[in-house]
Amino acid sequence: MTRYEIVKWNVFLATRERGRRVREELEQELTKLSPGESLAISFRGVEGITVSFGDECVAKLIVARSGGDFDDRGLVIEEMNPDVRETLEAVLARRKTAAVVLNEGGEPAILGEPSWMNETLAAALELRSFRASDLAARLGISPQAANNRLKNLVTSGAVARERIVPEGGGKEFSYEIVVPAYA
Numbered sequence: 001m002t003r004y005e006i007v008k009w010n011v012f013l014a015t016r017e018r019g020r021r022v023r024e025e026l027e028q029e030l031t032k033l034s035p036g037e038s039l040a041i042s043f044r045g046v047e048g049i050t051v052s053f054g055d056e057c058v059a060k061l062i063v064a065r066s067g068g069d070f071d072d073r074g075l076v077i078e079e080m081n082p083d084v085r086e087t088l089e090a091v092l093a094r095r096k097t098a099a100v101v102l103n104e105g106g107e108p109a110i111l112g113e114p115s116w117m118n119e120t121l122a123a124a125l126e127l128r129s130f131r132a133s134d135l136a137a138r139l140g141i142s143p144q145a146a147n148n149r150l151k152n153l154v155t156s157g158a159v160a161r162e163r164i165v166p167e168g169g170g171k172e173f174s175y176e177i178v179v180p181a182y183a
Contacts, residue, residue, distance in 0.1 A: 001037065001038045001039070001040055001074075001180040002029060002032075002033060002037065002038070002039050002040070003039075003040045003042050004025075004026060004029055004039060004040065004041050004042060005042050005044065005045075006022065006041055006042060006043055006046060007042075007043070007044060007045035007046050009021075009022055010046075011045060011046055011047045012046070012047050012048050012049070013046060013048075013049040013050070013053045013057075014049070014050040014052070014053050015050070015052060015053060016052045016053070016055075016056040017056075018053060018057075019052065019053040019054070019055065019056025019057035019060075020056050020057070022053075022057045023056060023057045023058075023060055023061050026039070026041065026057070026061055027061070027064075027069075027070075030070045030073055030075070031070075033073045034073075035072040035073060035160060035162070036072065036073070036074075036160055036176065036178060037073055037074065037178070038073065038074030038075065038076060038157070038178050038179065038180055039073065039074065039075050039076075040076050040077075040078050040102070040180060041058070041075070041076070041077045041078070042078050042079045043077065043078070043079050043080040043081070043084050044078075044079035046080075046081070046084055047081070047083070047084075048081075048083045048084060048087070049084055049087050049088070050087070051087060051090065051091055054087050054088050054091040055091045055094075055095070058077070058088055058091065058092070058099065059091045059092055059094075059095045059097065061075075062075075062092070062095075062097050062098070062099055062155060062156065062157070063095060063097060063155075065154070065155045065156075065157065066097070066151070066155040071154045071155070071160065071161060072160045072161065072162065073157075073160060073178065074100075074157050074158070074159075074160060074178030074179060074180070075099070075100065075156075075157025076099075076100045076101065076102050076108065076157060076179060076180065077099050077100070077101045077102070077111070078101065078102040079102075080101065085101070085111070088111060088112075089111050089112060092111060092112025092113065093112050093113045095112075096112075096113045096114070097112055097113065097152075097155065097156075098110045098111060098112035098113055098114070098117050098152065098155075098156045099111050099112055099156055099157065100121070100156050100157045100158045100179060102179075102180070106181055108121060108125065108158065108179045109121070110156065110158075112156075114152070116149070117149070117152060117153070117156065119139070120135070120139065120149045120150075120152075120153060121153065121158055123135055123138045123139050124153060124158060124159055124175070124177055125177055125179070126138065127177075128176065128177050129174065129175070129176045129177070130174070130175055130176075131172065131173070131174055131175065132146045132147045132150055132172075132173070132175070133146070135149070135150065135175075150173075150175060153175075154175075157178070158177065158178070158179055159175045159176060159177055159178060160175070160176055160178045161173040161174070161175050161176075162174050162175075162176070
C-alpha cells in the first residue's frame with residue numbers, strides 16, 4: 001500500500017483549483033501502482049476542508065473510477081478528523097457515490113451513498129476473492145443486483161476487478177478485496 005499525505009498541501013484545504021491540483025497528483029500516484037495495489041489518502045494533520053475542495057479532489061476522483069479509471073487498484077481514505085469526515089460524507093452523498101474509509105481501528109467502512117454498501121462491503125471482505133454469483137449467494141440477492149452493487153464497490157476502491165473468460169465464453173469478472181489489511 002502506498003500512502004499519500006495530503007497535509008503537504010496545507011492544514012486547511014480550500015478551493016476547487018487546489019482540489020483539482022491535488023486530484024491530478026493522486027491520479028499520478030494511482031498510475032504508478034500495479035493492479036491490485038492500493039493508495040491510501042491520509043488526512044492526518046488536516047484540520048478542515050471546504051466542500052468545493054472535497055468535491056473537486058475526492059468526489060471527482062471517485063466518479064472517474066466509475067468510468068473505468070484505475071478500477072483495478074484500491075483506494076482508501078484514512079486518518080480524518082470529524083470535521084473532514086463530515087464534509088467528505090456530505091460531498092459524496094450529494095454525488096450519490098461512496099468511498100472506502102479506514103476507521104480509527106483500521107476497519108473499513110463506506111462513507112457516502114448508497115446505504116446498502118456497508119452490508120455489501122462486509123460480505124466482500126468475508127469472501128476476499130469472488131465472482132458476482134458468490135456475492136449474490138452470500139447476500140441472498142440476484143446476480144444482476146450483485147453486479148450493480150459490485151460496480152459501486154469497484155468505484156469506491158474496495159475491490160479490484162479483472163476480466164476473465166469463462167469456459168462457455170462470454171464476459172465475466174473476478175473480484176478481489178484490495179483494502180489494506182484485508183487484501
